[in-house]
Amino acid sequence: MSSRLALDHIVIAAETLAEGVDWLTARLGTPPLPGGKHPLMGTHNALWHLGAREYLEVIAIDPEAPAPSRPRWFGLDQFSGAPRLVAWVARSSPLTAPEGSTISEASRGDLSWRIAIPDSGVSAADGIAPLLIDWGDGPHPTSRMPEQSLRLTALTLSHPTPPALPLTDPRITVTTGPLGLSARIVSYQGEVSL
Numbered sequence: 001m002s003s004r005l006a007l008d009h010i011v012i013a014a015e016t017l018a019e020g021v022d023w024l025t026a027r028l029g030t031p032p033l034p035g036g037k038h039p040l041m042g043t044h045n046a047l048w049h050l051g052a053r054e055y056l057e058v059i060a061i062d063p064e065a066p067a068p069s070r071p072r073w074f075g076l077d078q079f080s081g082a083p084r085l086v087a088w089v090a091r092s093s094p095l096t097a098p099e100g101s102t103i104s105e106a107s108r109g110d111l112s113w114r115i116a117i118p119d120s121g122v123s124a125a126d127g128i129a130p131l132l133i134d135w136g137d138g139p140h141p142t143s144r145m146p147e148q149s150l151r152l153t154a155l156t157l158s159h160p161t162p163p164a165l166p167l168t169d170p171r172i173t174v175t176t177g178p179l180g181l182s183a184r185i186v187s188y189q190g191e192v193s194l
Contacts, residue, residue: 005090007169008133009050010155010183011074012058012194014083020058021046023083029189030148036108037062041072041117049145050152050185053091058083071121073131078121085181085194087123088130088155089115095134098124112138125163126179153191154184 014020025031032046035057042065048056061076071077074087097103101116101123116132123129157165158177165174183194 005092005130005132005166005168007054007130007152007155007172008089008091009055009057010085010152010194011087011089012056012083013074013076013079013086014058014060015080017044017046017058017060017062020060020083024048024056024058024194027192027194028150028185028187030150030187032058033145033148037065038106038108039065040068040104040106041076042066042068043072043076047141047145048150049142049148050150051142053140053142054152055142055145056150056152056185070117070119073115073117073121075122075127085183087127088157088181089133090130091134092116092132093134095132098129098132100124101132110139111141112136125159128157128159128174128179128181129163129165149188151186152183153186154182156182158182 032048035045035047037044043059044062045057045059095114097116101118103114103116114134123131155172157174158180162174185192
């Protein structure tokens with residue numbers, strides 16, 4: 001894994017996009033910004049701005065899209081239950097495919113990116129390791145998002161046998177414990193735990 005990782009976005013999965021949007025809007029006190037569809041994976045999303053080059057994504061299977069020929073990212077094919085934090089994505093340049101993943105090209109409007117999608121649909125270390133993305137020389141989604149006064153203050157990655165990750169962001173910690181991800185976000189309503 002590259003030593004040049006920077007947090008790009010965190011991912012909340014939901015059984016339906018509407019359920020995920022309602023759940024997160026209630027917690028953050030602000031509605032999402034428009035997202036879009038991902039024909040490559042048969043998913044769609046909604047977004048919240050977290051600051052320069054960082055955002056929060058709620059993602060779900062798009063019932064109007066054909067199923068992809070491979071497992072969907074973020075383990076969405078097996079996802080069930082209440083909306084919850086399932087993954088994080090890190091910028092990596094140059095982008096190389098970690099073992100067990102394939103680099104795919106994607107685009108929407110004037111946004112284009114390369115992303116290393118795990119062949120299983122779930123990133124290494126049971127989803128604790130990040131998916132890797134490279135926006136190239138084009139715009140980042142946050143360049144057109146209005147400010148929403150939301151900031152990520154902590155991302156905790158817990159695993160019984162935690163992987164060694166090349167992290168330099170003091171907000172991200174890896175701990176030994178039950179498998180899970182948690183995040184803290186400051187909003188105008190105070191601090192929210194996800």
